[in-house]
Each structure stands twice: as structure tokens, then as C-alpha cells.
Amino acid sequence: MMPTDLTVLDPTAERSPGERALTDRxxxxxxxxxxxxxxxxxRGNVFLDRxxxxxxxxxxxxxxxxxxxxxxxxxxxxxxxxxxxxxAVIEALAD
Amino acid sequence: MFDRDWTDGLPVVAPTEVxxxxxxxxxxxxxxxxxxxxxxDLVECTVEKVAVNAVMAGCRPEYLPVVLAALExxxxxxxxxxxxxxxxxxxxxxxxxNGPIVGEIGMNHGVNALGHGxxxxxxIGRAVQLVVRNVGGGAPGGVDRxxxxxxxxxxxxxxxxxxxxxxxxxxxxxxxxxxQSTVTAFCGEGPRLIVDQQSRSADSLTRMLADGLxxxxxxRMVMGMDAMLVLSPEHMxxxxxxGWDRARFIQELSAHLMVDTDTIVAGAGDIDDGLxxxxxxxxxxxxxxxxxxxxxxxxxxxxxxxxxxGWVNGPMGSDPVTKEIIR
Numbered sequence: 084m085m086p087t088d089l090t091v092l093d094p095t096a097e098r099s100p101g102e103r104a105l106t107d108r109x110x111x112x113x114x115x116x117x118x119x120x121x122x123x124x125x126r127g128n129v130f131l132d133r134x135x136x137x138x139x140x141x142x143x144x145x146x147x148x149x150x151x152x153x154x155x156x157x158x159x160x161x162x163x164x165x166x167x168x169x170x171a172v173i174e175a176l177a178d
Numbered sequence: 179m180f181d182r183d184w185t186d187g188l189p190v191v192a193p194t195e196v197x198x199x200x201x202x203x204x205x206x207x208x209x210x211x212x213x214x215x216x217x218x219d220l221v222e223c224t225v226e227k228v229a230v231n232a233v234m235a236g237c238r239p240e241y242l243p244v245v246l247a248a249l250e251x252x253x254x255x256x257x258x259x260x261x262x263x264x265x266x267x268x269x270x271x272x273x274x275x276n277g278p279i280v281g282e283i284g285m286n287h288g289v290n291a292l293g294h295g296x297x298x299x300x301x302i303g304r305a306v307q308l309v310v311r312n313v314g315g316g317a318p319g320g321v322d323r324x325x326x327x328x329x330x331x332x333x334x335x336x337x338x339x340x341x342x343x344x345x346x347x348x349x350x351x352x353x354x355x356x357x358q359s360t361v362t363a364f365c366g367e368g369p370r371l372i373v374d375q376q377s378r379s380a381d382s383l384t385r386m387l388a389d390g391l392x393x394x395x396x397x398r399m400v401m402g403m404d405a406m407l408v409l410s411p412e413h414m415x416x417x418x419x420x421g422w423d424r425a426r427f428i429q430e431l432s433a434h435l436m437v438d439t440d441t442i443v444a445g446a447g448d449i450d451d452g453l454x455x456x457x458x459x460x461x462x463x464x465x466x467x468x469x470x471x472x473x474x475x476x477x478x479x480x481x482x483x484x485x486x487x488g489w490v491n492g493p494m495g496s497d498p499v500t501k502e503i504i505r
Contacts, residue, residue: 092193094184094230094312096221152494154261 109170113142118169122153127175134173179234184312186304186332190234201229204239205246206505213246214253216314217260218321223249223313228305231312235305235333240283241298243503244361245305248273248335251363251499252306258496262365262489263316268324269489270331272366272406273303274473276338276349277359279503285337289477292336292369292408292484304333328368336475342411343474345424351472352500359503364406364471365496366486367395374413375481380420383413384427387483388434392464394487398442398452400462404469404488404498410476413483424472435464466491471498 109115117138119131135145148165150157157165165172179185179192191197202209202225209226216223225246232245252259252271262269275285286296294300310316318327340347340356349360372390377383387407394405409417417427439460444452469491476482489496 089192090194091179092195092198092230094193094227094234094308096216096219096223096227096313096315098219098221152261154258154265154490154495156260 111142112138112171115143115170116146116168117143118146118148118165118172120157120165120172120174121147121149122175123150124153124176131173131175134175183317184234184308186308186311188332190308191236193230193233197233198226198229201233201237201239201242202226204242207246214250216249216253216309217316218263219315221313221315223253223309227313228309231308232301232305235308236297236301237305238283238297238301241302241305243505244273244275244279244283244298244302244335244359245309247361247501247503248302248306248363249309251361251501252310254499256497257363257365257499259310259314259316260321262496263310263322265489266323266325267367267489268326268328269365269367270324270328270334271303271306272330272364272486273306273335274338274348274362274364274406274471275302275335275360275503276340276347276354276362277503278357279359280337280340285335287337287339287475291339291475291477292334299335299337300333302333303330303335307331307333330366330368334366338473339411339475342478343414344418345414345427345472345474348471348473349500351424352498354500354502360500361503362471362498362500364404364486364498365489366406367488369408369484369486371482371484373482377416380416380422380427381430383416384430385434387413388431390485391431391435391470392437394464394485396451398449400437400439400442400453400464401466401469402490403495404465404471404491406471406473406486406488408473408475408484408486410480410483411474411478412481414474427472428470431470432463432465436461437464 121127138145207225211225212222283298285298338348354360374386395403439457442452443455443458
């Protein structure tokens with residue numbers, strides 16, 4: 084007969100990830116620096132080129148970044164550079 | 179356990195302390211030692227955590243060393259498990275086991291080798307996938323973004339038929355000794371058959387296999403994605419009869435895998451997809467050097483082999499990785 088209570092071991096990482104609040108959304112992009120991150124998929128630049136036009140019209144300064152490959156997370160140095168130089172970031176998918 | 183989101187959709191074995199202890203008896207490794215940083219969350223995963231998930235998958239303790247080596251293989255920068263999970267392509271890790279451990283734990287390399295019905299084949303890959311899900315945090319709909327997926331993502335593991343092959347093994351081809359037990363991880367789709375029931379010569383069969391391989395992933399894709407070819411015993415018999423070894427086979431096959439890029443540039447044949455038109459006028463190989471992994475497996479009756487298409491290869495994507503299995 085099966086026991087009525089069964090203790091099992093936890094198969095998970097047992098982690099409690101820290102939570103950080105998102106930065107407040109800026110009321111305006113005018114005068115801010117916006118990073119555009121290309122993930123290196125075909126035609127992602129087409130989308131970002133258009134976004135850059137619009138953002139520039141809105142008064143934002145645009146900086147372009149590119150991931151070495153779309154198959155891996157952005158390197159830590161690249162993330163740090165974007166975080167320290169930009170007020171906002173847009174990451175483009177593609178295809 | 180379903181409610182806690184710990185399973186892959188199938189029932190699992192409850193990982194009680196006694197069962198996990200018994201599982202840990204399958205390896206000489208310290209339960210607290212770290213096996214790998216498991217993507218996507220890059221979590222340090224101990225031998226004990228692997229054992230918990232191996233119990234859930236239905237493994238026997240003697241399978242644990244294979245699970246550990248398979249996990250090590252996919253948690254390398256070369257294999258890039260994070261990308262394999264995150265891609266919208268329908269690929270997952272596929273494991274091929276070589277060496278003495280195959281017979282010792284009763285793995286299947288014969289009838290239905292790529293299918294179900296053998297406990298080791300069915301649970302080793304599953305255990306690895308449960309670790310990725312439960313420890314690494316890589317679940318379908320989360321970081322796993324596959325548009326379609328395939329059933330092999332439940333756990334796809336099989337063994338090579340070494341004794342029945344006149345060739346060197348996959349592991350030998352990848353630099354290991356036949357006396358070593360190894361597991362090779364390959365990022366791939368589900369398998370599809372190549373049927374050739376009429377070729378009686380090695381040359382004819384090779385041309386037919388090449389014909390099927392040219393369609394891997396897309397007929398318009400060259401060099402960028404690898405493939406695994408699983409040769410069945412009856413197809414292998416053509417090469418045994420002809421006296422071809424692995425190197426001769428690869429050489430002859432490669433000659434039939436050259437593609438005229440005029441036929442696969444964007445717009446050719448009224449198909450928009452294809453290589454940039456600037457690449458017209460070239461002859462390119464379907465696969466990069468070493469981009470075709472050949473394994474011998476399957477039942478002894480049936481003139482069928484199987485192709486398993488790969489994913490983006492090299493530093494941009496995933497390379498096959500072979501690890502020695504340490505008891």
C-alpha cells in the first residue's frame with residue numbers, strides 16, 4: 084500500500100532571483116540617448132534604420148550596437164556599455 | 179509535481195530520498211560536486227541535482243554517468259544550449275552513445291534504434307532535458323521558443339552499432355579510442371528517412387543519400403548547418419561489399435554534395451528565399467568540412483537510412499560535442 088504522504092527532493096535550482104524595478108519610462112525621448120541593438124539576423128538593420136529615422140525626428144540621439152551572433156546572449160561587456168551610455172534601448176528581432 | 183511545473187508533460191517517478199541515494203550509487207562523483215553551469219539561467223548544477231532529475235526521468239543508477247557526460251556536453255560554449263533552446267527552429271540536443279557502456283547498460287542500437295521501447299534510450303535524454311528545464315530554467319514557452327518543436331525534445335538518445343559496422347565509430351572519428359565510452363551531443367531536428375531499396379552498388383546508394391542530404395533544413399541552405407546520417411545495416415552492407423571505409427564514403431559522398439549556386443540564389447526557380455544573388459556562379463559544398471556526422475544503427479532488415487538535420491553551426495551557433503563518460 085502506498086504511503087499517504089511522500090517526501091520528494093526538489094529538482095529545481097532552488098534559487099530566489101532578485102527583483103529590480105524597471106527604470107521609469109521617460110516622458111519624452113528628446114535629448115536622450117537611445118541604443119538600438121541589432122541581434123545580427125537578416126534584415127534586422129532594415130527595421131532599425133527606420134526606427135533611427137523616427138527617433139532622430141523625436142530629438143533622440145541614437146547609438147547602434149550589434150550582437151556578435153543572434154544565437155547567444157549579448158556579451159556582458161556589450162550589455163554594460165549599453166547600460167552606461169544609453170537612457171533607453173530597443174532590441175530588434177528580424178526575418 | 180505537474181502543478182509545480184517540474185515535468186515535461188509525461189508522468190515522472192517521485193524523487194524520494196531513497197531513490198536519489200540509490201541513483202547516486204551509479205557514479206563515483208561526489209554528490210555535491212558541480213557538473214556544469216546549466217543554461218539558460220547558468221545555474222551551478224550538482225551531481226545530486228542531476229540524480230534527482232534522473233530519478234524523475236526513470237533512469238536506472240547505471241545510466242547516471244551517461245546523463246552527467248551528456249549534460250557536460252551541452253553545457254559548453256561550443257554546443258550553446260542557450261541558443262538551442264531560444265531558437266524558433268525546431269531543434270534539440272540529440273545524444274549518440276559509443277563504447278563499452280552501450281552493452282553494459284543495455285542500450286538499443288538495433289530495431290527501432292531511434293524510437294521508443296528501451297529504458298536507457300528513453301530516459302537518458304529525458305533526464306538531461308529535465309535538468310535543463312528544472313535547474314536551468316529552460317522550459318517550452320519560456321526561453322524555449324521553438325515554433326514547432328519535435329518529439330525528440332522529450333529526450334533523444336541512441337547508441338551506435340559498433341560491432342555490426344565495418345567502419346570506425348563516430349567516437350573514433352571524433353578523436354576517441356574505441357575502448358572509451360563517450361556521448362556525442364548534436365543539435366538536430368527529428369529524423370526523416372531516405373528510402374533506397376534498389377541500389378545494389380555503393381556508388382548508386384551514395385548518390386541517393388546525397389540527393390536526400392541536399393534537402394537538409396532547406397535546399398537553399400549550404401555550409402551553414404550540419405547533419406547527422408544514420409546508416410542502417412542493410413545500407414551499410416553496400417559499403418562493406420564494396421570495401422569502402424568511412425573516409426572513402428565521405429569522400430565519394432562529398433563529391434555529390436556540391437551545389438551550383440545559380441540554382442539556389444534568391445529568386446531562382448521563382449522562390450524568393452535563397453542565397454544573396456551576389457553569390458551566383460559558384461559551386462559550394464552543402465556541408466562544411468566535418469559537418470556531416472555518420473552513425474551506424476538500426477535493425478538488420480530494411481533498406482532505409484535516416485537524416486537528422488542540424489542547426490546553425492560553428493561559433494555562430496552550435497558545434498557537436500563529445501565527452502568521455504566517467505563512471
